[in-house]
Amino acid sequence: MRPSLRTTLFLAPATAWLLCMLVLPLVVVVVFSFGERGGAGGYVPAFTFENYANLGARWAAFRNTLTLAPFGTLLCLLIAYPLAYYLAQKASPRWRTLLLILVIVPFWTSILIRSYAWIQILGGNGLPRLIGEFGFGRPRFINTPFAVMVGIVYGYLPLMVFPIYVALEKLDRRLLEASSDLGSPPWRTFLQVTLPLSLAGVATGSMLVFILLMGEFLIPQLLGGGKVFFIGNALVDLFLQSRNWPFGAALAATLVLVMLVTVTLYLRSLRRLSGGRDDVALM
């Protein structure tokens, strides 16, 4: 079927935008990643795999990202699930909307400002000082993996709560009643009815958080102080400080590739876990 004139006209600006600002830049990244570094930084055309072979030089960034991003996602999930469960099943309907709005409001303020709040709380003059006054010594929080984890959970919790809430809210209460009528203890009903039926929400939430964490730069930068760095921090360094564009392009391309592979594997295993149902899908 040939699109009509109106369809073509309506689609033209969006198509031009997607081609110029998405397709072209991504193609440039791939082309650059096979190039060589110029004398003053920048790019010299070439076809070499050297940049990819050198990725090991940034191994620490990969290791941090691939351990802290899944761990952060898991932590968000563990903290968000009970809250979502409470909101969907236990909270009184009168307060539910307000409570939900209260979960998103922090998400509407920039992650920059929210991380800054934690710099003040976890920094030397915040919590450590308070703990010190009670005579427990002055522990160090800021610039540790712990601080980065707090920032991650704080930043992404709302994104995890919402999809799980939506899944639990749709859950048919008659199923829960049937399960308990048939003599299942509550924990068993939870494991065999509630949890499997909310897996779609769990999948959506953890995918959203995980994808955003893989490209994270600000939280490790501000709360990890250069000691706990992610691939994002390595990328900023390569593009804005040491100006090694071809190597940076190879790193960026690898990041996207690793992300796609992880997401695919995760969704596939989850689909198997839920017995091949189709509602476990990201979007």
Added chain:
Amino acid sequence: MRLYALAVYLFLYIPIGVIALFSFNAGRHAAQFSGFSLQWYGKTLANPFVVGAFKTSFTVAISSALLATLFGTLAAVALQGVRGRLRLLYDALVYVALMVPGIVIGIATLIALVTVFDTLNPFLATLTGPDNPFQLGLGKGSLIAAHGLFTMALVIIIVRARLQGMDRSLLEASADLGAPPMRSFLQITLPQIAPAVMAGFLLAFTFSFDDFIIAFFVAGSETTLPIYVFSSIRRGVTPEINVIGTLVMAASLISLITAQVIMRRRSH
């Protein structure tokens, strides 16, 4: 269960409370509260760098959100008539725009634009004369284009979801009664998708206004508000950031409530 929820809400709101409280701090030291004062509000609002950064952010956010909403809505409407391979390709592009991390979008846009500009600028220089040659560079334009890409994809998704849930029988009735397609669009489709368009615009504006990472790469010599905040955090803890944070939070809360009220009224 209720106690647990309370604990999570405390965790969510204590940092925001800290920001708001310390913005009224009388003392210089950010970490010690030494009395209530509005002096930091006065100082911050009188700082030309803060005002300039705010203006840049606002201009970029308004322009990119308007363009993204216009083009995104048009595309979402047009996509209803597109099937087959073209549709699949388009859907894939939109998802890629949303899925690729902001940092990669920032980098990709930076190196692509710099390469294109470096190629075009010598030609432009010979075309426009050696005295005051017209040259392309990073700045507000590249910020608007890069932010608009992501937010347009967002608008397409939101408006399309609304279009799919729309009652098609109204459109058919309108066509049966002899209304030309444009009229049906303006009188039936548009009012029905208006809330989604409005929500898309607000999301687009907020995203652009808050974005740091894409702007960090493509802003050139421009300073947006998040870039200003980032560089002042690097220079050290200052109460000024608490003031900016409180003002931005208050503003987005007010716009959120306004949007809610507008949509409520529409639906009654």
